[in-house]
Amino acid sequence: MTLDIRLDGRTALITGGGSGIGLAMAEALHAQGAAVALLGRTKAKLEAAERQIAAGGEGRVLTVVADVNDVEAVADALREAHQWQGRLDIVINCAAPLLAVGPLAEADEAVMSDALNAKTVGYLRVARAALPLIEKGGTGRIINIAGMAAHMLVPNIGVAAAVNAAVVAMTSYLAAEAAPQGVLVNGISPGMTLTQVWLDRHAATAEAKNLTPEQVRDGMVENLGIRLGRWARPEEIAAAAVFLASDLSSYVSGQVLQVDGGLGKSVI
Numbered sequence: 001m002t003l004d005i006r007l008d009g010r011t012a013l014i015t016g017g018g019s020g021i022g023l024a025m026a027e028a029l030h031a032q033g034a035a036v037a038l039l040g041r042t043k044a045k046l047e048a049a050e051r052q053i054a055a056g057g058e059g060r061v062l063t064v065v066a067d068v069n070d071v072e073a074v075a076d077a078l079r080e081a082h083q084w085q086g087r088l089d090i091v092i093n094c095a096a097p098l099l100a101v102g103p104l105a106e107a108d109e110a111v112m113s114d115a116l117n118a119k120t121v122g123y124l125r126v127a128r129a130a131l132p133l134i135e136k137g138g139t140g141r142i143i144n145i146a147g148m149a150a151h152m153l154v155p156n157i158g159v160a161a162a163v164n165a166a167v168v169a170m171t172s173y174l175a176a177e178a179a180p181q182g183v184l185v186n187g188i189s190p191g192m193t194l195t196q197v198w199l200d201r202h203a204a205t206a207e208a209k210n211l212t213p214e215q216v217r218d219g220m221v222e223n224l225g226i227r228l229g230r231w232a233r234p235e236e237i238a239a240a241a242v243f244l245a246s247d248l249s250s251y252v253s254g255q256v257l258q259v260d261g262g263l264g265k266s267v268i
Ligand SMILES: NC(=O)c1ccc[n+]([C@@H]2O[C@H](COP(=O)([O-])OP(=O)(O)OC[C@H]3O[C@@H](n4cnc5c(N)ncnc54)[C@H](OP(=O)(O)O)[C@@H]3O)[C@@H](O)[C@H]2O)c1
Pocket: 015, 016, 017, 018, 019, 020, 021, 022, 039, 040, 041, 042, 045, 066, 067, 068, 069, 094, 095, 096, 097, 118, 145, 146, 147, 148, 189, 190, 191, 192, 193, 194, 195, 196, 197, 198
């Protein structure tokens, strides 16, 4: 097998591919030659993403409207993505709601179980539906987008921590279970990544505190101690996804890459 970063002839499904990190990953995989299917709940958002990707070059893009909370819709979506090109090589779990902020001890029970259901169990629903369909000849990949909250203590993000830590644990088990079929399961934990949800949060905080959005962002970099001194661009998370999707990761299984500017680096 020639080790190559190109993804020509492969098909990828990206949940949450209509915006943010999911869209950046879809663009990056498409630029490497993959046919990309974008899954999300909002048709208009997916169609705008499709136009953006198609403007970047030739290649195939499919939009699939589905809610990852709905087990039957997920199964239908995976079948549709598989039938589209007659194969499914790469499945990226990225769809998630905005996770609640505040002390964990005060988090509403429903908030916690809804978050776990949408992200952790949502990823499992997609992975389960994908496994029977995904290529077993060496190109099969499942990539779960967790988050740095899984790896380090930061005040007020306990809900995200529990959800993402569960995604990391699930990635380890799915990797072990899928390895005999030749399917590689890995994850990425992004650090602070400048997507629209954060741009909106920064604008709101800036207005409330009479600051600029840049000052809000810089303050978070300093408070969190992000070693590279800045937020990530979504494309920087996507670069790690291209590596994990490609032949270059052919001996990587059960790992979660921390793409966080050194935010969560421990000594060993
Ligand atoms: N940005 C960061 O700093 C950061 C840091 C660590 C981890 N992450 C993780 O990275 C992933 C992407 O985050 P992002 O910042 O790019 O957020 P985003 O732009 O809000 O992307 C989330 C996407 O998921 C879709 N989605 C949400 N709930 C869904 C559902 N039930 N079924 C199907 N699709 C659903 C959304 O589209 P619809 O609403 O139209 O369905 C949206 O396109 C998430 O898993 C997040 O936890 C982000």
